[in-house]
Amino acid sequence: MASTPSGNRRTRVHVVSDVHGNARDLARAGDGADALICLGDLVLFLDYADHSRGIFPDLFGKENADRIVELRTARRFEEAREFGGRLWAGIGTDRAGAIEKAVRKQYAEMFAAFPTPTYATYGNVDMPPLWSEYARSGTTVLDGQRVEIGGWTFGFVGGGLKTPMRTPYEIGDEEYAAKIEAVGEVDVLCTHIPPDVPELVYDTVARRFERGSRALLDAIRRTKPRYSLFGHVHQPLARRMRIGATECVNVGHFAGTGRPWALEW
DSSP, rough: OOHHHTTTTTOOEEEEETTTTOOHHHHHTTTTOOHHHSSSSSOOOOSSSOOTTSHHHHHHOHHHHHHHHHHHHOHHHHHHHHOOOOHHHHTTOHHHHHHHHHHHHHHHOOOHHSSEEEEEETTOOOHHHHHHHHOOOEEEESSSSEEEEEEEEEEOOOOOOOTTTTTTTTHHHHHHHHHHHHHHHHHHEEEOOOOOOOOEETTTTTTTTOOBBBHHHHHHHHHHOOOEEOOOOOSSOOSSSEEEEEEEOOOOOOHHHHHOOEEEE
C-alpha cells in the first residue's frame, strides 16, 4: 500500500467486489494504493464457472453441484430448494454448524489477506455476525456508515435484497432504504448491489435480472454523489453508465479477474 494521503498529493484507492475465495489476488489488490475498498461477497458457496469449488461441492460433491446450478440457471428455484433440502438432510441436524465451520475457514484466509487500510462492507452471501471476529485493526467494517478518505466522503451500504435464492444476508427493502438514508450525501456511494437500472442488473451469462435497489437509484438522483460503486452482477450488460451527475461503476467480478478497479483524485 502507498503511504497515508497528505498535503496536495493525489489519492488512489483500489476497489474490489465479489471476491468469492480469491485470497491470492486479494493479498495484492492494494498494491500502489492508499486504501483498499471491498464491497463484499468474500465467501464462495459455489463457483458457477467451476462447480468443483466452494462450500457446496466440498460438502456434497461436484455432481450434485452440477445439478443445483442447472436448476437455478433454469430458474427452477423450488426444485433447487427441494433438491438442496434432500442433500442437507443427509448432513443431519447441524446444517448451520456445517456452514459456519466452512465459512469461518474462508474468512480466516480472506481477512488475513486484506492490506492496511481496508474499508469493507458485506455482500449478500456474507455472514455479518462473524466479521468482527476476523477483522484486524487495519480493516474497518461499515454498513450504513461513512468514512473520509483523502478528503472525500465515502458511504457504505452492505447486503442484498430478498430473492428466491435466499442467500445469507438479504434484507427487506425498507431496512435497506433506511441504511441508504443514514449514509446521506457523500462523494462516493459504495454498495454491494447496483441501483435498479436494467442495464446494470442484467447478467448476460446467467441470463437473468439480479435485484438492484430502487432506494439506491433514488438516492443517486437526489444526492448526486460523484461515484456510485458496486458489484454483485458478475457479467453485467453495462459495466458503467452515468445517472445525472453520477458515474455508476460495476467494479468487476474480482474472483474471476483478480484485478481491482482504481479511483484516483
